Amino acid sequence: DSGVTQTPKHLITATGQRVTLRCSPRSGDLSVYWYQQSLDQGLQFLIQYYNGEERAKGNILERFSAQQFPDLHSELNLSSLELGDSALYFCASSVSSDRANTEAFFGQGTRLTVV
Amino acid sequence: AQKITQTQPGMFVQEKEAVTLDCTYDTSDPSYGLFWYKQPSSGEMIFLIYQGSYDQQNATEGRYSLNFQKARKSANLVISASQLGDSAMYFCAMREGGGADGLTFGKGTHLIIQP
Numbered sequence: 001d002s003g004v005t006q007t008p009k010h011l012i013t014a015t016g017q018r019v020t021l022r023c024s025p026r027s028g029d030l031s032v033y034w035y036q037q038s039l040d041q042g043l044q045f046l047i048q049y050y051n052g053e054e055r056a057k058g059n060i061l062e063r064f065s066a067q068q069f070p071d072l073h074s075e076l077n078l079s080s081l082e083l084g085d086s087a088l089y090f091c092a093s094s095v096s097s098d099r100a101n102t103e104a105f106f107g108q109g110t111r112l113t114v115v
Numbered sequence: 116a117q118k119i120t121q122t123q124p125g126m127f128v129q130e131k132e133a134v135t136l137d138c139t140y141d142t143s144d145p146s147y148g149l150f151w152y153k154q155p156s157s158g159e160m161i162f163l164i165y166q167g168s169y170d171q172q173n174a175t176e177g178r179y180s181l182n183f184q185k186a187r188k189s190a191n192l193v194i195s196a197s198q199l200g201d202s203a204m205y206f207c208a209m210r211e212g213g214g215a216d217g218l219t220f221g222k223g224t225h226l227i228i229q230p
Contacts, residue, residue: 033217045217056216106160
């Protein structure tokens, strides 16, 4: 158990809908990362938050947004969903955000299926 | 250009044999970190081992070791005495510089251990 909790584990929704994925980082970790894993794109970094502030953006679509709350949990919001958004979404957390050797621990992922 | 290249889409290895999973990387940043993760069929991402660009010694963690050849920009994972439970996808990843960005992953190697 990595200590990173993601809910829900599975989500099935229709095209055009909006969903929210939730992540609780490991105790003491200030940094949260979101990743998307799909068959065609592989594992891609989406966005990072550190202590409530957005720190870095990767290949995140404009239809997607995230935030990190004062208690450090984070939510990833996906809107106007398309079939191609079906993927495994991971959250990872780490203690800091500004060192290359910062180890990131991953949650179990949320498997999103858009039908 | 790909930053992380894993040239072996799949590998079959006999149980108890050692196995080497290849990873080459591309960066011009002198400060970077290299990571290996294991993803079993259940989907979670399990951190295995880390190597920093300034580390003098190759990293080891139990049966896992990282063969770091900086001049060749390679960071191969070596699993000694393979076990059936080692069957999984293995991903090589890199974080550059200040570490603010997320990990960049390779496409992975599907390792199957045969009895």
